[in-house]
Amino acid sequence: MKIKKMDTMWQYVMFTYLLFWFMVLGLGGIAIFVFDVTPFGMSCVTTLCSWAPTIVLLIMLKKLKPGTSIKNFYKEAFKEKLNFSVFFIASLVIVGVFLISTGVLSVFEKTAQLQFAATGLLGNILFTAIQGASGEESGWRGFLMTEMEGKYGFVKGNLILGLIWAFWHLPLWFVSTNYSGLHLLIYILSFIIGLTAFSIIIGVCMKKCNNLFLSFWMHFLFNFVLTFFIGKDVYLLASLAVLYTVAAVIFTFVYLHKKGVRLSLKAHTRG
Incomplete structure (x- = not known):
């Protein structure tokens, strides 16, 4: 019996997983157990690891x-004119979801959940820019999103992409957190649900502005606002997961409804 050859899209996913997990567990393990690096040093290692999707993309x-x-x-990825109304709406949703989540947590926890400090702000901006968005988005949205949508359709394709994106982080769930038991389970489920929902929101926004910089910006802003949070990550992630899921459903409904209206108008015009 012949074994069906894995198509190049899934080969890309496999090699991106393998490289990232090898880098996190290998380089991270060496950094911790051999060199006993500081938390900042470990963050630098994680930043390097986050470039795995782009490294694999360029090699393949x-x-x-x-x-x-x-x-x-990259010329093709950045060629479409930026739509600033889409940027504004996306930014409003990301910041709004974060502020609502932290506001709710501050009420329940009865303590401040945010801390703004001018010192170190520039460093946070630069570090956040190179840590996730810059290293990942060429692969996730620059290549894989188009392939997934072409093969599985918009909704299913972005759901699968969101799950791929979420589970790609798997080693970090155990390496970069101190959670265990029920808290770890809540953390993982919230991470998966939240990131999958956010992936769908990015997908909808890029239908309105198919410029890779938009996904860079959304990913960057998603991570950047988290740098101001000083509460318990697990509770924040649970809240974000709920709100981003609601937002993703609304975004998808509006997109599919407008798409259906456009198709109906075209059919009516032809008729």
């Missing part, structure tokens, strides 16, 4: 996109 680009050079890939 000729196989993934035959005839496309790195220059042409």
Whole structure:
């Protein structure tokens, strides 16, 4: 019996997982157990690891996109004009969801959940920019989102992409947190649900502005607002998961409704 060959899209996913997990467990293990690095040093290692999706993409680009050079890939990814109304709405949702979550937590915990400090702000901006968004989005939204949507459709494709994105972080659930038992379970489930919902929101926004910078910005802002949080991550993630799921359902409904209206109008015009 012949074994069906894995298509290049799933090969990309597999190699991105393998590289990231190897880097986190290998480099992270060496950094912790051999060199006893500081938390800042470990953050630098994590930042390097976060570039795995882009590293694999660039190495496999000729196989993934035959005839496309790195220059042409990025030229195509950034060619569409930026839609600032989409940027504004996306930013409003991200900041709004975060502030609502922290506001609710501050009421229940009866303590401040946010801390704003001018000192270190620039460092947070630069570190957040290079840690997640810059290293990941070329792979997730620059390549994989289009492939997933083409193969599975918009909703299913972005659901699968969100799950791939979430489970890719699996080693960090155990390496970068101190949770165990029920708290760890809540953390993992909230992470998966929240990131999958956020992936769908990015997908909808990029239908309105198919410029890779938009996904960079949304991913960056998602991470950046978290730098001001000083409460318990597990409670924040649970709240974010609920609110982002609600937002994702609304975004998807509006997108599909408008798409259906446009298709109906086209059919009516042709008729």
